[in-house]
């Protein structure tokens with residue numbers, strides 16, 4: 599649905615040049631919810647604005663629904679943009695217009711008949727749960743309600759793609775959740791492809807299927823959200839992931855554990871495949887003592903995964919064999935953090 603080839607964006611002013619984006623290559627499949635995450639200043643807004651040419655790329659191609667936007671005439675671009683809706687962090691509503699008039703605005707610009715506009719506005723307001731607010735003004739609405747108006751307006755021309763620039767960043771967590779639910783609903787019901795940018799991993803975790811990580815104008819990592827959570831490669835990605843799942847041990851954990859709790863093993867698991875009895879089987883089989891020191895389970899897109907840190911005490915041979923058995927299991931990833939007898943591999 600969207601393909602970006604070798605995109606570059608340089609902002610030129612009299613004093614300086616800012617390279618905001620460099621060598622960006624991206625592909626977004628139809629029907630996907632694709633997230634782009636990055637710290638402030640990474641180039642996220644620039645990138646998403648390049649997707650509808652609100653920002654003109656310095657070089658590279660932006661292909662949306664089969665058309666290279668960078669090659670279109672002004673008139674063709676205006677048509678092509680109807681396929682691309684956009685919502686913003688600060689909603690960007692027209693304050694002097696009512697909710698219904700805000701949603702009607704793009705339809706009026708497109709020259710639609712009054713009766714059609716009225717019908718369409720009603721449908722859209724119903725879709726976003728604001729049928730009773732048609733005659734209110736933006737200032738009379740909560741942030742979440744204002745974003746719903748923004749979403750209804752963005753959908754007015756039946757776009758194939760919806761771009762979301764930090765659409766939930768000025769909302770509280772509960773409202774964020776409800777807006778993300780609405781976006782999911784729209785993605786499924788209307789089969790709209792969604793590209794969203796955010797600096798919050800929580801948002802990615804909640805609704806995205808694919809994610810790209812942007813840092814200093816470049817995509818440093820991308821893939822399925824679940825893969826990125828389980829195996830982040832880059833430092834910046836690790837920081838984002840740790841912020842929401844605590845897959846790593848709490849700070850100071852290793853330093854604090856000078857009391858003798860035996861060999862330390864970190865077990866990471868994914869999916870339903872993990873036997874509940876894993877630990878108790880081990881205890882019985884090897885006559886060892888197991889202390890559960892840290893545990894954490896989370897769910898991403900219906901797949902549960904988690905981390906468990908155990909301390910294993912017992913005689914060396916038994917402990918070693920127990921660890922070896924753990925390492926040999928396919929369904930878990932095992933990392934020996936500390937052992938009394940060295941030389942054990944990571945499995």
Ligand SMILES: Nc1ncnc2c1ncn2[C@@H]1O[C@H](COP(=O)(O)OP(=O)(O)O)[C@@H](O)[C@H]1O
Pocket residue numbers: 609610616617618636637638639640641642643644645
């Ligand atoms: N209109 C502009 N003129 C000059 N520099 C800009 C402009 N817009 C953004 N930048 C610069 O480009 C970089 C990326 O900005 P932006 O895309 O807004 O990042 P993000 O949305 O990730 O915070 C920053 O260094 C920013 O200062």
Ligand SMILES: [Mg+2]
Pocket residue numbers: 642643644764
């Ligand atoms: Mg931004």
